[in-house]
Amino acid sequence: MRIRTLRLLAATAACAVATTTLAACGSGGPSRGGGDTLSVWVYQDGSTVIQEEFVEKFNETSDIKIDLVQIPGDNYTDRMRTAMGSPNAPDVFFNWGGGSIADFVEQDMLVDLTPILDEEPELKDAFIPTILDAGAVDGRYYGIPMRGVQPVILFYNKTAFAEAGVEPPATWDDMLHVIDVFLDRDTVPAVVAGADPWTELMWLEYLLDRRGGAEIFDRIRNGDASAWSDPAVRWMADTVKELVDAGTFGNNFRSVNYTADGASTFFAQGGGVMHLMGSWEYANQLSQQPEFAAEDLGWAAFPTVPDGTGDPGALVGNPTNYWSINSEVEGERLDAALDFLRMHAEPEYAQALIDNGDIPTTANAESLLDSHASPEFARFQYDMVAEAPSFTLSWDQALPPGKAPALHDNIEKLFGGQMSPEDFVAAMQDL
Amino acid sequence: MTTAPRRRTGRPGIAWAVPGLLFFLFFAAAPMLIVGYLSFTQWDGLSNPSWTGTDNWDRLWNDDTMRQAIALSLLLTVLTWLFQTPIALLLGVWAAGRQRTRALLSAIFFLPLLASSVALALLWKTIFDPNLGLNAQIADWLNLSSADLLGSPRGAFAAVLFVTAWQFIPLHTLLYQGGARQIPQSLYDAAALDGAGTVRQFFAITLPQLRNTIVTSSVLMVVGALTYFDTVLILTRGGPGDATTIVPFLMYRTGFQAFDLGYASAVATALVITATAVSLLLVRLTGFSKMRSTREGI
Known part of the structure; x- marks a missing residue:
């Protein structure tokens, strides 16, 4: 009796746990x-x-x-x-x-x-x-x-920028200068919540849009996977690698979360001075760190990039x-x-x-x-x-839901250095 | 073993098992059969499932992500057992003592058992925050350049291993405590007379006497580790990249993020078969089926 009971117990335990997740989907509204x-x-x-x-x-x-x-x-x-x-x-x-x-x-x-x-x-x-x-x-x-x-906006710390004697970046050269200035001051130039890949995605979206225009992702979203091989996509991936290698996001960003307020709190405490985030970040700071929102929080459009053919007024986000x-x-x-x-x-x-x-x-x-x-x-x-000539929907919302998990994985690997820009481009074509 | 005739009186009839059996049929067996059927279909959750024969299973066989998920799941299972068993065993035997301090400390050790895994995972996620969490402090003391535990593939895997151990060791400690308390005091008294010290007593008496408890605890541990889900979902979301995408998480991701329910069902069915096989194998290999009493001759 005991063996059979134990076997049944073992089998039931295995089955129950494994199937609950799939079977529980029928919860009724x-x-x-x-x-x-x-x-x-x-x-x-x-x-x-x-x-x-x-x-x-x-x-x-x-x-x-x-x-x-x-x-x-x-x-x-x-x-x-x-x-x-x-x-x-x-x-x-x-x-x-x-x-x-x-x-x-x-x-x-x-x-x-x-x-x-x-x-x-x-x-x-x-x-x-x-x-x-x-x-x-x-x-x-x-x-x-x-x-x-809910456009994505470049939020920055006004007070820290004033202390360092810099303005919010209007061009990519400005951006690189700002990054250098804050790296010299031992401050993380840009906060990114690497544990939530959709925050990293915002950098990709703007870089591609500014460099190659909104048409590239428009083609992708309409099912033309060959658009991933556009040189602007490769430039985008290379630029991300350069930013990561330079320490733009700090050396801890991969485990920073957004959903549990990790990134926003770090930003408000002055640990990092730029935060590329959806417009909801303003309301979020207003309720979580009202003093920071009132005194220090600044906002700007994403800068232009070298040889960019995209409209500088174009937007990404939701x-x-x-x-x-x-x-x-x-x-x-x-x-x-x-x-x-x-x-x-x-x-x-x-x-x-x-x-x-x-x-x-x-x-x-x-x-x-x-x-x-x-x-x-x-x-x-x-x-x-x-005034925006185009407003590109976040890639993970615009693509069919089946592609979002792989998209997030690839982005996380690109930012995490587990995937080279070259492999990233190849992986996106296979998405 | 003696085979005395069983007394039929006083044993409950089969009718008593009906509620439990019905529950099992509706909530475990039937969903399992449906999932088995779905694993031979293509289904997006909206249209009707269309029969695709063994397509999903062929894909399963050649899927690199699935292979990696299986490897990660097996690694997690083995490491879980190696990590949790010695700690739970020692803690359980220690907690079996009747001293009042032990009772008090045991009560504290068992606290993680009472909280939900989701709440615990959220808690640990905050603790692991590299800028604001406790491990930022620890990295500071140790002069590490980075507190990026969840951001590196190995670190994230270790974090999952650690958090699940922290959560489940109390359960297994409880099992071992119960087991150790069943061991007759006379055995220890006899050993003490023969001059055996504490360590010798542990290996010669406690460990062999706990054999059945070890098997029970191991089966629960192995099946549990093969089906860990909530901790991974909250703590790492299978990341960074796919570094902690174990089989149950892959099943969820395929089914409820990519809405490829046919393939997710194939993954689920494979998981059920594997977990069942492993636990049955474990029961057999440990000689549990020979049903030897640990009390023979007492």
């Missing part, structure tokens, strides 16, 4: 609204209060009520994706556009909003065009912008987030869902975003910026976005 409700899924974070407010407002007048489901951030992508393949799919859901919805588009699971935007120019023109385009798939629109803009509608929503419920989406083009929604510290994506939001908690930062960011 609320069942499909049907009838007279719409289930709307949103990524839960500091901005969700706005969704709560506007859903409530919508439900006051509409016969078809919205049931807002908030999914904690870390699990959002898994949960949404799994639910879309099940009968518990959301009717309207939050996404990043591009690669995050490409598979749904391929399966005809989303409502194509292009004809609606063509019919209603006032809706289409309400948004900054580059933002609307950044979420499109194969030139067709499936999403309406619903959050603030243009915004979008609402998309499940194609199974029809008739009256579809009308209601569209009405809900239209609310996001209204000035009241833009004002709510500003009150929350975000910069809206609507074209006429400029007059509202003065009511932002930091009008100076708001204006800088809004102008940057409104």
Whole structure:
């Protein structure tokens, strides 16, 4: 009896642990609204209060009520994706556009909003065009912008720069000079959270964009893997290696994290003086280290690079987030869902975003910026976005989800010195 | 061994096993069968799974990432056993003593058992921060140029080994403590009369008497190490690069980041088969199946 029990125990233990992860995926959301409700899924974070407010407002007048489901951030992508393949799919859901919805588009699971935007120019023109385009798939629109803009910005420590007698870099020569100056002062020139490869990705995105223009990644994102062999890609990888070897990011950066505030705290304490990060870094510093945010935190655009053909005003990052509608929503419920989406083009929604510290994506939001908690930062960011000739979506969001893990691995290896620039380029072609 | 006729009275009937059996069928056997089926399909989680025969298995056989993951998993398992067993054994035997200080210290040692692995991994991740964490201090004292533990492939692997050991040694200590307390005092008294010292007593009495406990603890350790997941997910995310991408993490990454659920199922099935085989082999090799009592002649 004892052997058999033990064997069973051993076998069960092995199986249970191994299969739980895969089997637990069927965790149910609320069942499909049907009838007279719409289930709307949103990524839960500091901005969700706005969704709560506007859903409530919508439900006051509409016969078809919205049931807002908030999914904690870390699990959002898994949960949404799994639910879309099940009968518990959301009717309207939050996404990043591009690669995050490409598979749904391929399966005809989303409502194509292009004809609606063509019919209603006032809706289409309400948004900054580059933002609307950044979420499109194969030139067709499936999403309406619903959050603030999130461009990647070069944050720097104003006080440290003033003490060292340098200005934020406008050209690559300036950048190399700034790096030398701070290396001489035993300060890490640029903070990078190497444990979260998407922060390293931001350097690659800007370097490639400035050197070869936004077209290169545009080709890649449209499935042309040969664009990885463009000389600008190799230059980008070589430049990263030079930066790492020079000590630009310090000698510890590979285990610095962003998600547990490792990088931002180090930056605020003056350990490093530049931080290339999404615009959310401002709000993050404001809540974590308010004194630093008020006294020392400066911001600038990414510098130009030698022989760069890219527009110096081009941006990378997350243009915004979008609402998309499940194609199974029809008739009256579809009308209601569209009405809900239209609310996001209204000035009241833009004002709510500003009150929350975000910069809206609507074209006429400029007059509202003065009511932002930091009008100076708001204006800088809004102008940057409104004037940008292109706004490239983060590569890991723009590419199909199957490619993101390998992309992150390769980036981590390039920064970590485990992969040469040459091998990196080859690995990206095989992505 | 005597084969006395079993008394049938007082033994619970098979009906008592039904709830447990049903639970096992629904939550372990059925998912396992489905995963087995999915391993022969191509499935992105959205459309219907399409049958692709043995494509996933052929790919599994020739996949360099999978090979590396298997090597890392096996290495982690062996090192886990080598690292945890001696410490847990010694601590457990020591904690088996009835002295009050030992009871108090044991209670403290067992604390990590009570926390969730995710919370522990998050805690250790903060401790390992190279600029703000405790290891920045330690590197400072030791005059090391870098505290980049999680940033180097070996360092990250060592960190996973260390954190899981720190977390699971208490469980195995508890097993050994229980085992050691079962050893009759008369054996030690007799040995003392024969002039055996503490060390001799440990090797001649304690260790042989704990044989069955060692097997139990080893099976749990090996199966546990083959299926470590949460610590890796939080602490290193399989990185840097793929330096700590062990098989269970590769399965998660393939299934829930790349949404290649067919291939992920093949990885999962391979893992189930391997872990089951290894634990059965372990039971057999250690002679556990011969079921010799450690108390013969007492």
